[in-house]
Amino acid sequence: MRAVWFWAGLLAMSGCATTQDAAVPRESLAAVVESLAREAARLSPGTDLSLAVVDLRTGESASVSGTEPHISASSAKVFWVAAALGQRNMATVTPLAEKVFRTSDNEASGEVIDLVGGPDAINVYLQGLGLKHTALTKWNYGRERWATNSPRVMGRDNYFCADDMVSFLARLDRRELLGAEPTAQLLRWMELTPRDGCGGWLGTRLPASARASLQHKGGWLPPGCCGDDARYNVLNEVGLVTLPDGGRYAVAILASRGPDWPRQAFVVERASCVLYRHLAKDMSLDCGEALARAGGPAPVVLDPGAPAPNYDCE
Numbered sequence: 001m002r003a004v005w006f007w008a009g010l011l012a013m014s015g016c017a018t019t020q021d022a023a024v025p026r027e028s029l030a031a032v033v034e035s036l037a038r039e040a041a042r043l044s045p046g047t048d049l050s051l052a053v054v055d056l057r058t059g060e061s062a063s064v065s066g067t068e069p070h071i072s073a074s075s076a077k078v079f080w081v082a083a084a085l086g087q088r089n090m091a092t093v094t095p096l097a098e099k100v101f102r103t104s105d106n107e108a109s110g111e112v113i114d115l116v117g118g119p120d121a122i123n124v125y126l127q128g129l130g131l132k133h134t135a136l137t138k139w140n141y142g143r144e145r146w147a148t149n150s151p152r153v154m155g156r157d158n159y160f161c162a163d164d165m166v167s168f169l170a171r172l173d174r175r176e177l178l179g180a181e182p183t184a185q186l187l188r189w190m191e192l193t194p195r196d197g198c199g200g201w202l203g204t205r206l207p208a209s210a211r212a213s214l215q216h217k218g219g220w221l222p223p224g225c226c227g228d229d230a231r232y233n234v235l236n237e238v239g240l241v242t243l244p245d246g247g248r249y250a251v252a253i254l255a256s257r258g259p260d261w262p263r264q265a266f267v268v269e270r271a272s273c274v275l276y277r278h279l280a281k282d283m284s285l286d287c288g289e290a291l292a293r294a295g296g297p298a299p300v301v302l303d304p305g306a307p308a309p310n311y312d313c314e
Contacts, residue, residue, distance in 0.1 A: 047255050098189065133160065213300070
């Protein structure tokens with residue numbers, strides 16, 4: 001059974017609720033998250049989904065499979081750039097960070113790891129933040145790098161969990177990890193990423209204003225990339241989203257192992273939209289209801305001998 005946790009922060013309230021307000025109870029964030037998890041099993045059979053979210057206005061939080069380790073792919077680069085900003089000056093980090101967020105450049109990401117002192121130093125940073133289900137094991141772009149202090153929960157692969165990432169993003173937003181200037185710069189870099197489509201799944205179904213201000217980092221290892229589709233087919237999205245009232249929320253949607261990439265992408269895009277709709281209280285927003293009722297995108301069926309679909313995001 002998937003583990004689900006929920007915590008609602010107490011709000012200081014003035015005045016009294018009206019009878020009309022009390023008669024229309026609002027669905028909890030935990031209920032929305034649980035519903036998305038059930039829906040994902042139907043829309044993308046075989047997908048391993050973890051999801052965590054926290055409303056930064058109230059502290060209301062929910063997750064499903066929140067501590068389950070997932071291969072992190074490029075979403076972990078947010079951690080690495082934050083670690084570099086904590087140790088190096090902005091001028092040193094900037095040329096690399098812009099490449100990391102604009103094009104998810106893997107060699108630039110390796111140089112960011114080097115700025116921190118290598119994979120072991122990255123893990124010391126993560127452990128110092130209390131992230132118990134997250135580690136860098138290797139990064140061999142540009143040159144070979146192996147950590148000696150990774151627990152290797154996922155063998156040779158780098159990994160994280162949804163709860164760890166949302167905790168990190170919430171603390172970043174509260175300026176608890178870095179000073180005001182480096183925090184603001186990191187958030188600006190997180191706006192260099194795609195707004196929709198490949199690498200931008202978090203924003204694809206959001207309103208234009210939310211897409212424009214989205215601060216996130218996608219991570220992907222598509223079918224055929226890594227030798228074992230039953231282990232990979234990774235499609236992650238993590239980020240901070242701004243609501244119409246100026247409030248924000250942190251979210252991590254981690255999906256992997258789904259045998260049908262377009263269906264798995266739809267699950268992530270729709271989950272992002274449904275969470276936004278709930279937190280913005282905008283029930284007019286269409287999050288692909290008709291497609292969800294129809295069971296999601298049509299399954300990809302290749303003709304014998306046909307080339308495999310190109311899922312390369314570069």
